[in-house]
Amino acid sequence: MAFRTEIKNIRLEKKFTLRQVALQSGIDAGYLSQLENGKRNIPKPATLEKLAKGLRISKEEIFKLAGLETPKPSNIEYIGSNFVNIPVIGEIACGEPIIAEENISDYVPIPSDVVENGTFFILNCIGDSMEPTISNGSQVVVREQPDAENGQIAAVLLEDENTATLKRIKKTKTNVILMPDNPSYDPIVLNEDRPGRILGIVKMEMKRF
Structure with a gap:
């Protein structure tokens, strides 16, 4: 099967638009x-x-x-057939989609069965407001989605700060509260004075040692 057909099939199987890719x-x-x-030849290695x-x-x-020939991958970027690369969001640019290239600081391999049926990203956790969970x-x-159910842990963009x-x-x-x-922290009430939007719900925590 031609390279162009292969990559198109992969994109369609993952339900990505050309813009998303x-x-x-x-x-x-x-x-x-x-x-x-x-209409284009096979790209050079850097573009691949x-x-x-x-x-x-x-x-x-x-x-x-x-x-x-496959270049020798680094230990963080190599993924086998049962893993997919998920983007780590370093910063959130105002007005940009959450997984826009401008926001991505790295990629981490995650078991593919964890990230089925949706678009996923990774956030670094700073602070202890959600401990011990x-x-x-x-x-x-x-998992990227615009809403969450009561009791679910969500990543929420605080729009006045452009932070998640x-x-x-x-x-x-x-209201959405x-x-x-961690009982040492106060709840945050989203309203006109403190706008925010749900980016997605937490599916898995990864400890870093």
């Missing part, structure tokens, strides 16, 4: 469209590596599809 890879969407339509990130597959797989310094895998916080969701008739698990 472009944002995740840093490659122009027009170029990606031409690549899928056979970016495309692998955009499609969330390993470098080994993308180079194999391109018929090239989530430890300071750990990482959490978040992890809190347990409590909904009332008039962000509840810390």
Whole structure:
């Protein structure tokens, strides 16, 4: 099967649009469209590596599809057939999609069965407001979605600060309250004076030693 057909099939299987792959890879969407339509030759290795990130597959797989020898991967970037690369969000740029390239600081391999059915990202946890449930310094895998149920732990963007916080969701008739698990911290009430939006729900915590 031709390289262009292979990468298009992967994109469609993962339910990514060309724009999503472009944002995740840093490659122009027009170029990606031409690549899928056979109007571009197989990209150079550096572009293949970016495309692998955009499609969330390993470098080994993308180079194999391109018929090239796989470069020796680093220990953090290598993923096997049962793992996928998930972006770590370092900062949140105002107005940008959460997994826009501008926001991504790294990628971490995660078991593929953990991240089925959705778009996922990783946040570094700073602070102890969710202890003992989530430890300071750990990482959490978040499934991107615009809402959460009562009691779920969600990543919430505080729009007046352009920062994300992890809190347990409590909904009332008039407000959404962000509840810390650590009783030493006060809840945060989202309203006109303190706007915010849910980015996704926490699916897994990863301890870092």
